[in-house]
Amino acid sequence: MKLELKNISKNFHGVKALQNVDFQLQENSIHALLGENGAGKSTLVKILCGVYQPDSGIINLNNKQQSIPDPSASLSLGISAIHQESVMFDELSVTENVFIGNHITKSNGLVDWGLMQDKTNQLLKDLEANIEPNEKIKDLSIAQRHIVQISRSLIHDADIVIMDEPTASLSQKEINELYTIIRNLKKQNKSIIFISHKLDEVIEVCDEFTVLRDGELIKSDSIQNTNKDQLITYMAGREVNQIFPKNNVTIENEIFEVRNLFKKTQFKDINFNLRKKEILGFYGLVGSGRTEIMKSIFGITKLDEGEILFKDQKILIRKPSDAIDQGIVYLSEERQQLGMTGLMSVKDNINMAVMDRNSNFYVMNTLKEIKNSSAMQEKLNIKVSYWSQLTQSLSGGNQQKTVIAKWLSTKPEVLILDEPTKGIDVRSKSAVHEFMGELVEEGMSIMMISSELPEILGMCDRVVVMYKGLIKDILNVKETSSEQIVKLASGES
Amino acid sequence: MSLIPDKPPFKLLDILYKKEFILFVVLVSILIINSNISPYFLDLYNLIDSTFLFSEKAIIALTMTFVIIARQIDLSVASIIAVSSVVLGYTTSLGYDTWLVLLLTLLSGTLCGAFNGAIITKFAIPSIIVTIGTMSLFRGLAYSFLEDSYYNKFPKLVGKLGGGYLYGYIPYAFLTFILLAFVFAFILHKTSIGKKIYSIGNNPDAALYTGIAVDKYTFVLFTLNGLFSAIAAIFLSGRLSSVRPNIAFGWELEIITMVVLGGVYIYGGSGSILGVVISIFILGMLSFGLGLLNVPGVGIIIFTGLLLILSIGFPSFVRTLRRKNE
Numbered sequence: 001m002k003l004e005l006k007n008i009s010k011n012f013h014g015v016k017a018l019q020n021v022d023f024q025l026q027e028n029s030i031h032a033l034l035g036e037n038g039a040g041k042s043t044l045v046k047i048l049c050g051v052y053q054p055d056s057g058i059i060n061l062n063n064k065q066q067s068i069p070d071p072s073a074s075l076s077l078g079i080s081a082i083h084q085e086s087v088m089f090d091e092l093s094v095t096e097n098v099f100i101g102n103h104i105t106k107s108n109g110l111v112d113w114g115l116m117q118d119k120t121n122q123l124l125k126d127l128e129a130n131i132e133p134n135e136k137i138k139d140l141s142i143a144q145r146h147i148v149q150i151s152r153s154l155i156h157d158a159d160i161v162i163m164d165e166p167t168a169s170l171s172q173k174e175i176n177e178l179y180t181i182i183r184n185l186k187k188q189n190k191s192i193i194f195i196s197h198k199l200d201e202v203i204e205v206c207d208e209f210t211v212l213r214d215g216e217l218i219k220s221d222s223i224q225n226t227n228k229d230q231l232i233t234y235m236a237g238r239e240v241n242q243i244f245p246k247n248n249v250t251i252e253n254e255i256f257e258v259r260n261l262f263k264k265t266q267f268k269d270i271n272f273n274l275r276k277k278e279i280l281g282f283y284g285l286v287g288s289g290r291t292e293i294m295k296s297i298f299g300i301t302k303l304d305e306g307e308i309l310f311k312d313q314k315i316l317i318r319k320p321s322d323a324i325d326q327g328i329v330y331l332s333e334e335r336q337q338l339g340m341t342g343l344m345s346v347k348d349n350i351n352m353a354v355m356d357r358n359s360n361f362y363v364m365n366t367l368k369e370i371k372n373s374s375a376m377q378e379k380l381n382i383k384v385s386y387w388s389q390l391t392q393s394l395s396g397g398n399q400q401k402t403v404i405a406k407w408l409s410t411k412p413e414v415l416i417l418d419e420p421t422k423g424i425d426v427r428s429k430s431a432v433h434e435f436m437g438e439l440v441e442e443g444m445s446i447m448m449i450s451s452e453l454p455e456i457l458g459m460c461d462r463v464v465v466m467y468k469g470l471i472k473d474i475l476n477v478k479e480t481s482s483e484q485i486v487k488l489a490s491g492e493s
Numbered sequence: 494m495s496l497i498p499d500k501p502p503f504k505l506l507d508i509l510y511k512k513e514f515i516l517f518v519v520l521v522s523i524l525i526i527n528s529n530i531s532p533y534f535l536d537l538y539n540l541i542d543s544t545f546l547f548s549e550k551a552i553i554a555l556t557m558t559f560v561i562i563a564r565q566i567d568l569s570v571a572s573i574i575a576v577s578s579v580v581l582g583y584t585t586s587l588g589y590d591t592w593l594v595l596l597l598t599l600l601s602g603t604l605c606g607a608f609n610g611a612i613i614t615k616f617a618i619p620s621i622i623v624t625i626g627t628m629s630l631f632r633g634l635a636y637s638f639l640e641d642s643y644y645n646k647f648p649k650l651v652g653k654l655g656g657g658y659l660y661g662y663i664p665y666a667f668l669t670f671i672l673l674a675f676v677f678a679f680i681l682h683k684t685s686i687g688k689k690i691y692s693i694g695n696n697p698d699a700a701l702y703t704g705i706a707v708d709k710y711t712f713v714l715f716t717l718n719g720l721f722s723a724i725a726a727i728f729l730s731g732r733l734s735s736v737r738p739n740i741a742f743g744w745e746l747e748i749i750t751m752v753v754l755g756g757v758y759i760y761g762g763s764g765s766i767l768g769v770v771i772s773i774f775i776l777g778m779l780s781f782g783l784g785l786l787n788v789p790g791v792g793i794i795i796f797t798g799l800l801l802i803l804s805i806g807f808p809s810f811v812r813t814l815r816r817k818n819e
Contacts, residue, residue: 300702321704332702341696343762347499352692352703355685362684370499377497387499406703 001063002027002191003048003160008057010043010215017043018054018215025160030182030192032202032223035212036235036453041195044212045162048193049081050074080153081162088145090138095120097137098151123151126188127181143174147181154188161185162193165286167201179205197285198490199228211235229483236453236482249441251461252276254312256328256414256445258297261306266292267469270306274414274447277440281460281477282449284489289469290449291333294416298323298330310414324353327413331403333422333449335396339403342392346384347373349391350405376405380435397428404432415439417448421455433459453482467491512756515807516771519800523775527782534785541662543781545732547751548666549725550744551773554751555670555677556721558769560620560714561752562681564694564761567715568624569609570722571744572631577602577726578736579635581651582644591648599723605631606719610712620715628745635738644736655731666728678766690714694761751776754801775800 003025010018018040025031035041046052047059050068059066061077068074074081088097099116106112120133129147137145146166153161163182167175182205185192196202202209203223210220211234219226219234254273261270267289274280282290296303299317308315310326317323323330332338340349351358351369358368373387380401384394391402400420407415417436421429436446436459450456456463457477465472465488472488508514527534534540553570560567580601584594609627613620654665681687692700693707701707730736755772757764779800780793 298702319704319706320702321706324704330702337696338698338702341692341699343695344691348688348692352700352705355688359685362686364683364685364688366499374497384497386501387497388501 001025001060002029004058004060004063005044005047006058006060008044008047008054008059010047010052010054016215018047018212020057021212021215021217022220023210023217024220025191025193026208027191028186028189029207030186030194030205032206032209033193033195033212034199034202034209034231034235035218039212039235040215041212042164043215045081045164045193045195048074048079048160048162075156075158078157078159079162080156080158080160081164082146082149082153082166083164088137088148091136093134093136094124094131094140094148094151095133097148098123098133098155100152102155119155120151123154127151127184129177129181141174143178146178150181150185159189160191160193162195164195165197166194167196167198175201199231200490202231203228232483232486236486249277251278255310257309258293259307259309261293261296261308262304263292263296263301264304265469270471272464272471272474274445276445277443278462279436279440279446279448279460281456281463282447282466283451283453283456283463283485284466286451287468288466288489290466291418292469294330294418294447294449298328298416300330324410324412327411328416329353329407329410329412329414330416331407331418331420333418335400335403335422340391340399340406343390345388346382346391346394346402347387349402350376350409353406354409372409373405376408379408380405381431395428397431400428400432404435413444415444415446417446419449419451421450421452453485456485457482465489510811513765513768513771516754516756516768516775520771520775520778523778523782527778527785531782531785534782540781541658541664541667543777544664544667545656546780547773547777548664548670549729549732549741550748550751551670551770551777552666552673552725552728553718553721553744553748554755554769554773555673555766556714556718557748557752558677558755558757558764558766559681559690560718561749561757561759562694562761562764563690563711563714564697565613565620565711565714566624566749566759567606567609567620567718568745568749569605569627569631570718570748571741572628572635573602573605573719573722574726574729574741574744575635575738576605576631577723578730578740579638579644579738581647581726581730582736583638585647585651586644591650594648595650595727598727599720602723602726603716603720606716606722607712609719610715613715614708614712620711632738635740639736639738644730645734647730647734651727651731652734653731655728655733666732669724669728674766674770681766691762694763696762747776750797750801 001024005021005023008018008021008023009016021040021044023044033041033044043052047054048068050071050073053069059068066077068077068079089100092100095113095117098120104112104116117133124131124133124147127147127150129144131140131144131147137148140148150161166178179201182192182194194202194206206223208220208222209226209231211218211231213235253276255276257273259271262268270293272280284290292301295301297308297317299319299322308317310328315326317326317328320330336342341352347369350373354372355364358365358372370387376382377384382401382405383398391399394402421432433455436448440446448460460477462474462476463480463485464474465485467489468491475485557567557570577598581594581598584597589597605627609620609624612618612623658664659668681690689700689705689710692703692705693710697707729741733740751773752764752769753759754776755764755769757769776797779796783793783796
């Protein structure tokens with residue numbers, strides 16, 4: 001046994017991220033770690049990397065009990081993780097990136113570039129990778145960057161390599177190349193933990209699998225003993241529970257429609273409509289084009305073709321303010337970068353989209369601003385001590401509520417929510433869900449992008465399932481199953 | 494309705510952390526030191542005349558404050574002064590009517606600023622690069638037009654504006670600066686325009702996603718900066734009564750120093766007109782005092798540099814101390 005985790009539990013502020021999870025990694029094996037978003041995979045990986053400490057449980061490495069107090073301890077134990085968003089130095093060469101922090105020096109103290117170059121070359125050759133050591137990282141494809149990262153972990157003498165969705169944004173050809181590399185790693189007696197949402201590749205590449213769901217171990221077995229349908233059932237097989245307030249509103253007439261939206265290399269043939277008081281979900285893998293469509297509808301990026309209809313009228317949206325004036329607003333997935341302005345006050349953030357409405361001939365009316373802020377605070381229960389408090393000092397959940405308050409201040413009719421509950425605690429999460437229910441009751445229509453299947457199934461009336469920039473199907477949530485959605489989203493059928 | 498106060502209770506100690514307060518203390522100290530060192534310093538006529546040293550730069554510092562708060566920078570202002578001054582001298586030499594001369598001068602600066610703004614927003618090139626380019630470009634235009642010659646004939650009104658006094662006491666340039674300072678303080682701190690400029694400077698992406706016309710604002714701010722450079726050019730040409738292509742050489746850094754010393758964050762998003770106005774007086778009184786002492790120009794530069802580092806460093810120093818105590 002290479003690595004064994006026993007009874008690992010981890011709580012975050014009372015939320016059980018992992019509960020008595022066991023995990024066994026055999027020597028010389030590729031082990032798939034599977035589960036929906038929020039199932040506990042990344043918590044487990046972070047424990048192995050020394051980022052989190054488990055509340056209880058034992059870690060055995062090479063049959064010896066170990067603790068991993070910090071990331072450097074994890075590295076020196078031979079565990080190396082390759083993350084989706086890689087930390088690399090774009091302007092430096094492959095060699096420099098592979099040896100960063102581990103430069104080999106000659107006896108005179110100067111860096112031995114020649115030796116490092118040779119070693120990198122050898123490493124890449126062993127992996128059968130077609131990369132030159134002196135190429136700059138910025139000139140490499142994403143797949144090649146992964147390989148450079150793998151080489152870097154080999155320099156660290158890692159014998160456990162963790163790969164977090166390495167194929168998420170690769171083409172088929174690149175994926176095949178990466179498989180070769182992974183198999184070569186295995187030949188070099190490495191053990192690999194492979195995280196992926198693409199079940200076909202899991203079955204093709206991996207030897208064993210472990211499925212987590214809601215922080216619990218569901219199944220761990222050899223790949224040979226299972227098939228794809230069974231894996232889907234393991235992953236998605238939870239009853240959609242009642243934490244989602246099922247809104248019993250009567251859905252009314254169509255309010256919003258898009259026809260034949262097309263943007264080169266991002267999406268095409270996009271047709272869907274939204275009805276008043278409806279919640280329309282958008283499900284798909286990362287990179288399936290969901291966010292790109294919404295950005296075009298909101299006027300951030302330009303459509304190549306297609307038309308948008310609002311209340312049966314063709315409308316032209318050239319910039320975000322056009323959309324806002326129509327009553328269509330977009331809450332971005334990237335709260336810190338695109339949603340809020342952390343160094344400005346909560347009051348300023350809440351009123352940011354209605355500054356013109358809150359002023360008389362450009363002169364700000366502070367009273368109106370405070371009135372609106374108070375109304376929003378009451379509605380959303382934002383925990384704030386002073387209106388002049390900086391927004392970045394709020395908790396994630398309250399920040400998100402502040403951004404939602406910003407959009408509600410504009411009194412929108414169509415609300416586009418992009419991963420509205422990403423990275424916020426469970427309590428704020430259910431507050432956001434409850435609130436969505438109230439909004440549609442009041443007559444709003446919502447489009448929600450979410451990567452969490454339970455959220456889609458619990459909140460939405462219909463769901464648009466996307467794969468690689470195309471709509472695979474639009475399903476009525478009551479008449480579908482999580483298995484069917486997962487299948488469609490991974491490009492099946 | 495739950496009552497959430499707008500601000501936390503007022504604490505006297507908080508004033509100490511305000512940049513404006515520190516700047517004010519520095520200004521008062523300089524006044525006290527100067528009046529002790531030189532008997533000529535506290536003479537009313539001398540003090541009034543000393544404003545001629547900084548009023549033209551101060552006028553541009555106002556629009557530059559907006560530009561820097563919006564997370565941009567404009568290094569071409571001094572070169573725009575050169576272009577506008579040349580236009581002023583040339584159109585006068587053609588015998589145009591005074592009002593037409595002034596109009597064309599202002600137009601030339603505005604166009605230069607609009608050129609900056611258009612390149613920056615259309616091609617999404619960082620303003621520091623664009624204005625380094627136009628700094629040379631505009632100055633080069635002035636040189637190639639004038640070569641070794643100079644203009645020394647301007648409309649009477651221009652001479653009066655540049656060197657004259659209202660009621661015999663208040664220089665027109667200084668008066669213009671003070672009036673504009675009130676207008677700009679009002680726009681920046683009391684209107685939605687000002688709030689949007691802060692939003693853009695703090696987080697341009699979030700501002701765009703909130704429906705604020707970031708590019709439009711950027712364009713207008715650079716255009717305004719050009720217009721104000723032309724206004725400064727009129728006062729300066731009138732005061733010097735001679736225009737050579739090297740007019741106002743190196744002013745861009747002096748103007749940016751005024752703004753940054755005034756507590757405007759160089760990466761955008763924060764600062765106040767009050768701070769910039771105090772900082773303008775600090776720099777003005779400093780060079781006036783040192784001038785009375787016959788300290789050469791190099792000395793003034795060294796003092797300015799030290800002051801800049803101290804006043805910028807002091808608040809972060811205090812904050813670090815405070816954090817350690819907690």
